[in-house]
Amino acid sequence: MSMALNVTCNKHGKTPAVFTCEHVFQTIEDKIPRGVNWFMDDTGDYQAFCDTCWTTPPADDEPGPRMVCTHCLETAAAHNGLSLAI
Ligand SMILES: [Zn+2]
Ligand SMILES: [Zn+2]
Numbered sequence: 810m811s812m813a814l815n816v817t818c819n820k821h822g823k824t825p826a827v828f829t830c831e832h833v834f835q836t837i838e839d840k841i842p843r844g845v846n847w848f849m850d851d852t853g854d855y856q857a858f859c860d861t862c863w864t865t866p867p868a869d870d871e872p873g874p875r876m877v878c879t880h881c882l883e884t885a886a887a888h889n890g891l892s893l894a895i
Pocket of ligand 1: 830831859860861862863
């Protein structure tokens with residue numbers, strides 16, 4: 810059963826939430842590519858991590874996952890030259 814949450818984005822309105830690391834979130838803001846690697850977790854939510862976090866999961870004292878809009882994640886993927894359509 811999906812526990813999917815929604816977020817209300819300033820640009821895109823209400824969309825399903827995607828959980829990202831701090832760095833993917835930064836890419837949405839500053840357009841600097843850091844890699845985007847995504848998967849759907851077992852609750853039906855998408856999660857996305859930069860290349861660094863994907864290969865080396867952050868330590869406990871790193872900033873926690875960010876909840877972002879689906880379309881903002883697509884934007885971050887585009888900054889990395891990737892095509893993501895959820
Ligand atoms: Zn990261
Ligand atoms: Zn958005």
